Amino acid sequence: MSWRSKSAAVCLKDLRLEFRMRYAYSALIMFAVTTLVAISFTLAGGLVEADIAASLLWVIFFFSAMTGVSRSFVQEEETGTSIGLKMAADPAPVFLGKFLFNAALLLSMAMLVVPLYLLLFNLAVVHVGGFLVTIFLGLVGLASAGTILSAIAAQSAVKGSLLTVLSLPILLPLLITATNATRTALYGGHLAGIMTDIAMLIFYNGTVLAASLLLFEYVWNE
């Protein structure tokens, strides 16, 4: 099998597992919706300022992504399938497959959470294109850093809870940029500002993906 079809096979395996169990997806959706509703409730329907609304979205995305992504390698360790996967494929296709699955998971979560967010906070998007591209790139970045870090966290004693601690400093540049772009997209402003942020997100994702592909081998193989 070629490199590409191996990655696709790993991704499809996880998707099939997810369709049967709905383990990660339901936890992820419930986490995101609960946080969103909790924030909306505690604000008691008050108007939210530009800075706060954009940061709230990315705080919700960050913590939900960490709950969703953390399962991907812990589950392999728990069911004892990681050895089989190690024999069946090289490290890089495993990483890419897991990454594609996590990205799909997060994007499907966003399809439900983003409309709910706009509705509950009573927001209208000024630059729709910029808004969507920012969310897409931001979630892909969360998935790429989350995938390799969850592989690291899965091998530690405390497993899932370590992931948030490990990923916040690494994801901070992404979160700051994405929040900035979301703020501009929501409340208007120069389109050029979003373009710079989007270029930054593309560079960030590229760097993290390249570094992860190089380093994953050392995480995966004993």
Add this chain to the structure above:
Amino acid sequence: MTAIIAASFLYVPAIPGFGATGETARLIIYHVPTAWVAVLAYLMATVYSVGYLLTRDARRDRQAVANAELGTVFCLLATVTGAIWSRAAWGMYWNWDPRQTSIAVLLMIYAAYFVLRSSIGCADRRARLSAVYAILAFTTVPFLVFVVPRVFPSLHPNLGAGSERVSAMSPEVWVVFLASLVCFTVLYLWLQNIQVRLQDLQAKRLLRSVD
């Protein structure tokens, strides 16, 4: 080497007369060298982490840890001296200036690094995973340098040429400042050497107790 360090510590505080830009500017003698050593030690920690992954030599891992620990100590010193100066110059200890933001993120990265290390029992696995984390974290640090100043405006004085505050520094301050820079670097090399030798001995004792 010890003599150089002792001399620098006796000599450097003995210059209160040379106030470059007010009394608080004297802090630069400590602040800039500690920040420089912190960055140097973190850089070396990353270099040794790469070295560990390539050679799988446990000594590289010990060197990486020693550098990460020293980097954190100097980073804390730089943060504290910076905050004291910030209080005097800007009126508050902490205002999320880009430099403060990036130094806080550096501290968070290595705090997470130590948490990761303490949560893995097996020594090989601990060395391998923490090396990967250190390298991954280091690749994202340059983004902070570009991203943060775009969002938060900076008041931090630059040491680059053409900055008015720096050109106001008298030659005497420059001499002490550069001497301090050299001495802090030597102090770092000395501490790192001790730390690595200590850890080597501990590893040797552990091996002997196993036999």
